[in-house]
């Protein structure tokens with residue numbers, strides 16, 4: 001079995017399984033910053049909770065967009081398993097062609113998973129700390145990326161910079177025109193973001209004169225996927241699958 005770790009700006013997601021198709025997964029918060037000793041204890045508890053025998057893990061792969069946390073996670077896992085993790089990034093070999101020397105590892109993993117798991121042209125929408133959309137054509141060439149503030153990131157800025165706006169639950173309100181503060185904000189955050197996503201998908205389809213299969217992922221994908229017919233599939237584990245595939249292709 002392999003252990004796959006995606007270090008995002010909000011959460012560190014773990015997956016354990018034989019390969020990219022069958023993964024048992026859990027997450028911990030990225031913040032506040034954790035030491036290797038704290039992580040060591042957390043990891044041990046998680047294995048117990050998920051009935052995972054640490055001796056079954058034969059390989060570890062880590063992808064990260066939080067550089068200062070990468071080595072610490074690797075060290076804590078090395079202490080538990082005695083295994084040196086494979087740390088992958090946009091320069092790790094794959095069947096995907098991409099030309100950016102800045103692309104975050106999660107975006108690259110999203111491209112790899114999309115290319116290996118779905119035919120045709122794809123858009124991968126990642127509802128994370130940032131909202132990203134990556135376009136990749138049927139041959140495996142990355143066409144480009146959209147980066148926007150993530151839903152929670154934007155909500156936090158709104159609540160933090162105003163005196164009278166409360167934190168809200170991200171659920172669709174009854175009407176697009178709210179009758180109380182909470183419903184007004186829910187419309188802005190939920191229907192507003194759906195509008196942005198649908199608008200970007202339409203703009204990309206028109207500009208490139210191509211059709212795309214659209215996959216969503218990230219912590220909030222499951223909230224937005226049911227609200228639009230423009231997203232074909234939500235897969236919370238999409239990024240982890242990409243990291244797994246990078247491991248399988250480079251081990």
Ligand SMILES: Nc1ncnc2c1ncn2[C@@H]1O[C@H](COP(=O)(O)OP(=O)(O)O)[C@@H](O)[C@H]1O
Nearest residue numbers: 008009010011012127128129130152218219220
């Ligand atoms: N199951 C969930 N339900 C609601 N919010 C979630 C869930 N999982 C993650 N979140 C929140 O969604 C945001 C994005 O999460 P995530 O995709 O894990 O971000 P990242 O990949 O940037 O670490 C974060 O603010 C996180 O707290």
Ligand SMILES: CC(C)(COP(=O)(O)O)[C@@H](O)C(=O)NCCC(=O)O
Nearest residue numbers: 008009065102103104106128129130
């Ligand atoms: C765009 C991101 C912030 C998304 O991170 P996330 O929301 O998954 O935590 C991350 O992929 C990143 O830091 N990228 C580097 C810049 C780039 O991809 O061009």
Ligand SMILES: [K+]
Nearest residue numbers: 008126128218
């Ligand atoms: K993400």
